[in-house]
Amino acid sequence: MYLQSLHIKQFRNYIDQEVAFTAPKTVIVGNNAQGKSNLLEAVLLLATLRSHRVSKDRDLVRNGESVGEIRAICQRSRSVESYPVELLMRMRVSGKRTLNVNGVNQAKHLDFLGNLNTVMFSSLDLDLVRGSPESRRNWLDTVLIQLEPIYINLLQQYNQVLRQRNALLKSIKQGVIQYEPQQMALWDAQLVTAGTRLIRRRSRLLERLIPIARNWHQAISGGGEYLEITYVPKFAFTSMQAVEVVQQNFFEAILQKTIIEQHQGTSLVGPHRDEVLLTINDTPAREYGSQGQQRTLVLALKLAELELLESVIGEPPILLLDDVLAELDLQRQDHLLNAIGDRVQTIITTTHLGSFDAQWLDSARIFQVEKGEIVS
Ligand SMILES: Nc1ncnc2c1ncn2[C@@H]1O[C@H](COP(=O)(O)OP(=O)(O)O)[C@@H](O)[C@H]1O
Numbered sequence: 001m002y003l004q005s006l007h008i009k010q011f012r013n014y015i016d017q018e019v020a021f022t023a024p025k026t027v028i029v030g031n032n033a034q035g036k037s038n039l040l041e042a043v044l045l046l047a048t049l050r051s052h053r054v055s056k057d058r059d060l061v062r063n064g065e066s067v068g069e070i071r072a073i074c075q076r077s078r079s080v081e082s083y084p085v086e087l088l089m090r091m092r093v094s095g096k097r098t099l100n101v102n103g104v105n106q107a108k109h110l111d112f113l114g115n116l117n118t119v120m121f122s123s124l125d126l127d128l129v130r131g132s133p134e135s136r137r138n139w140l141d142t143v144l145i146q147l148e149p150i151y152i153n154l155l156q157q158y159n160q161v162l163r164q165r166n167a168l169l170k171s172i173k174q175g176v177i178q179y180e181p182q183q184m185a186l187w188d189a190q191l192v193t194a195g196t197r198l199i200r201r202r203s204r205l206l207e208r209l210i211p212i213a214r215n216w217h218q219a220i221s222g223g224g225e226y227l228e229i230t231y232v233p234k235f236a237f238t239s240m241q242a243v244e245v246v247q248q249n250f251f252e253a254i255l256q257k258t259i260i261e262q263h264q265g266t267s268l269v270g271p272h273r274d275e276v277l278l279t280i281n282d283t284p285a286r287e288y289g290s291q292g293q294q295r296t297l298v299l300a301l302k303l304a305e306l307e308l309l310e311s312v313i314g315e316p317p318i319l320l321l322d323d324v325l326a327e328l329d330l331q332r333q334d335h336l337l338n339a340i341g342d343r344v345q346t347i348i349t350t351t352h353l354g355s356f357d358a359q360w361l362d363s364a365r366i367f368q369v370e371k372g373e374i375v376s
């Protein structure tokens with residue numbers, strides 16, 4: 001996977017900026033709040049159609065403008081049979097997006113995805129261990145969207161059912177409408193059908209990630225620590241269960257919450273509430289060890305993501321390292337840099353070059369960013 005160039009207009013704090021990625025490694029240097037993360041966010045958006053920082057397009061469009069644009073030229077591999085593809089995403093304050101591949105509008109997200117694959121590793125990722133379950137669910141969703149683009153449709157379908165069911169529960173709570181068991185049963189059935197798809201895909205993804213993450217984790221920590229990752233819905237679940245069994249258990253869990261859901265006016269069971277349990281030596285990872293050990297775990301998870309995407313897609317994805325290299329000690333930096341080699345195109349942001357290996361910088365193209373502009 002090779003990103004040749006990026007052209008962003010009225011995106012975040014940029015007005016009109018082109019960047020050519022001429023080396024396998026690009027380093028973006030700049031002080032805080034100059035636009036380093038914004039640049040990586042633009043690349044991530046093309047790969048996943050999601051931002052890791054916000055959920056509304058109005059935050060992505062430059063303040064005071066109505067339309068923002070991200071354009072990129074990328075290539076699946078560097079072999080001669082592979083042609084460059086031009087991707088264009090327009091986002092509007094109104095929320096309406098336009099997606100375009102090689103000059104042709106794409107009505108479906110599904111047809112846009114899969115042209116560019118990335119792994120983002122940012123300081124926000126420490127939340128994977130210490131933060132709320134939402135950050136872990138988002139992580140799985142971002143990987144799944146790239147591994148199986150159809151997943152973005154499944155996610156949209158679920159979210160739509162969830163929104164409508166929540167609206168109904170809220171109206172019941174407010175006394176606007178009366179609880180009708182038969183009407184609710186229809187929504188329950190849809191929630192269970194759409195939700196079970198997400199649950200099963202997320203748990204299958206974890207099963208593929210676990211052995212790879214465990215290898216990395218043992219290599220970086222020097223062994224002696226046993227990592228376990230488990231997908232935990234709000235009902236008894238194993239990945240071995242037949243789909244009908246999962247649906248039945250999901251359904252029963254909803255029934256048990258009938259009264260409390262009406263009282264709270266929201267859906268309490270489903271993949272929007274699930275947890276991903278990370279444990280090391282049988283202790284929840286957030287309670288285990290030092291911050292350094294938690295960083296090791298996040299690094300292992302990210303390297304597993306990279307390796308899995310590469311093996312499925314057949315090409316290494318683009319690695320986006322947002323402000324994390326300086327946070328890793330030299331030993332962890334080494335693991336990361338060795339894993340990347342020259343194979344993986346990498347874009348790195350940093351506030352200072354001091355903590356970088358000199359030999360490593362030799363092969364990198366360095367850009368300086370200031371107030372939403374690349375100045376050198
Ligand atoms: N929609 C927007 N319009 C204009 N400026 C924005 C917008 N969103 C973010 N910014 C600005 O972008 C800057 C932060 O950029 P960021 O890439 O996160 O910085 P850093 O270089 O620290 O990674 C801040 O100055 C912020 O005000």
Ligand SMILES: [Mg+2]
Nearest residue numbers: 036037038323
């Ligand atoms: Mg930043």
